[in-house]
Amino acid sequence: MTASTQFTGGRIGGMPSTFPPGEPAPEDGALPPAALEGMRSRHFSVYLHVPFCRVRCGYCDFNTYTLPELDDGAAPEGYLAAAGAELEVAARALSPGSPGPVSTVFVGGGTxxxxxxxxxxxxxxxxxxxxxxxPGAEVTTEANPDTITPAVAEQLAAQGFTRVSLGMQSAVPHVLRTLDRTHDPAGVARAVTAVRGAGLQVSLDLIYGTPGESLEDWRSSLEAAVALEPDHVSAYALVVEPGTRLHGQVRRGEVPAPDDDDEADKYELADEVLAAAGYGWYEISNWARSPEHRCAHNVAYWSGADWWGIGPGAHSHVGGVRWWNVKHPRAYADRIGQGLAPVHAREVLDAEQRYAERVLLGVRLGDGLPVDDLRPVGRTAVAGLVADGLLDGRAAVRGRAVLTLRGRLLADTVVHRLLPG
Incomplete structure (x- = not known):
């Protein structure tokens, strides 16, 4: 399958190291009254960013640090105190909107x-x-397989977690070495057994397109993943981010860059293998055993819900206002210690930006977008997108713009045609 370079299989919801431009935010973290209007009637989620890793993987662009890189005030104990203080900042800033109970909590990283x-x-x-x-809130933590034991899993369940997302990435040793992963394939099975034994849901994260990974390597990883019978699988195309060790290796010609056509073939194989094993896609990079096993926290992101991100570099969104915290744990702790919100900058989205995001994110979902929610340019484009095999014709008849498999590979093209010039 030939894929456009517009193929977007990457991860949503991470904490990238490069921030967008923005405008200054109030030092107390206050939000515009309009952003808080009606908040109680909307879903509210919390993201907690834990920025620590044992080693820095060569492909990773997330805002993470190994402990030797940090001084005592920025290490775990100082982080926990600062994160707890930011929760109080959030409570004060949101109090005029009287947010309802939290629908989902996601602890990410880092590890x-x-x-x-x-x-x-x-x-x-x-x-x-x-x-x-x-009641029944989804509470997830990410984890590296080699950090999970039966005792740890039982303790997570006792603390109120309901779900663990394991960074499997691959089942092939040479691929794991290229990615600088510290676990071995057998460790994934042990971690899944531990998590299941504690009564928690299991999600597995996979990465495809690693330099040196063959199509058969990728098939082996998929088959190993489904053999473990997780509740949920995420599969992300490797993106070589500037500034990472992998980017330097590609630039120097030490390893080949990921190939668009290869990644498209691997995406199609993922969909084939996962569908055959009973997993339904509900977002371009995500498959679940049933609708109840979808990651509700990420669905909240894609649906434009409200969330507050706690921690260094964490991103937040409430009522059309988006902001992001200072990146470094020391800078984060220092601002909190001064009684200030740790916000680096923010942006207030206008109506055009909010509409564009609704289309951009909504079209990625398996449920698609209501055609009636599109503006005239988008509604007019639907017939042509169906004719080109990018939108599902039967869904369009039912009033939904739903991507076909080919459309998932060319999602950016679909978005471009649905939005006004």
């Missing part, structure tokens, strides 16, 4: 499970104490 389950539980308790959790 959150470098912290003890009790420490992660203290952060979750801070969320619960300030806003409460809806």
């Amino acid at each position: 959150p499970t470098m912290l003890a389950p009790a420490a992660l539980g203290s952060l979750l308790a801070g969320v619960r104490d300030r806003w409460g959790l809806v």
Whole structure:
């Protein structure tokens, strides 16, 4: 399959190291009254960014740090105190909007499970104490497989976690070495068994397109993943980000750059293998065993819901206002210590930007977009996109703009044609 360079299989919701431009934010973190209007009737989520890793993977562009890079004030103990203080900043800033109980909590990183389950539980308790959790709230932590034991999994469950997202990435040793991953394939199976034994849901994250990974390597990883019977699978195309070690290796010609056609073939194989195993796609890079096993937290992102991001470099969005925290744990702790919100900058989205994001993110979802929600240019474009095999014709008849498999590979093209010039 020939793919456009516009193929977008990358991860949403991470904490990239490069921030967009923005405008200054109030030092107390206050939000415009319009952003808080009607907040109680909207879903509200919390993201907690834990920026620590044992090693820095060569492909990773997220805002993470190894412990030797940090001084004591920015290390885990100082981070926990600062994150707890930011929860109080959030509670004050959101109080005029009286947000309802939190629908989902997601602890990401980094490697959150470098912290003890009790420490992660203290952060979750801070969320619960300030806003409460809806009954049956989804509470996820990411984890590297080699940080999970049966005891850790049991303790996470006791702290209130309901779901663990394991960074499997690959089942092929040479691919894991290229990615600088520290676990071995057998460790993934042990971690899945531990998480399941504690009664928690399991998600596996995979990466395809690693230099040196063959199509058969990728098939092996997919088959190994489905053999573990997780509740959810994410599969992301490798992106070589500037400034990473992998980017330097590609630039020097030490390893080949990912190939668009190869990544498209691997995406199609992922969809084939996962569908055959009973997993339905519900977002371009995500498959679930049933609708109940979809990642509700990420669906909230894609649906434009409200969330507050706690931690260094964390991003937030409430009522059309988006902001992002200072990146370095020391700078983050220093601002919190001065009684200031740790915001680096923010942007207030206008109506055009909010509409564009609604189309951009909504079209990625398996449920698609209501055609009636599109403006005239978009509604007119639907017939042509169906004719070109990018939107599903039967769904369009039902009033939904839903990507075909080919459309998923060319999602940016679809968005471009749905939005006004």
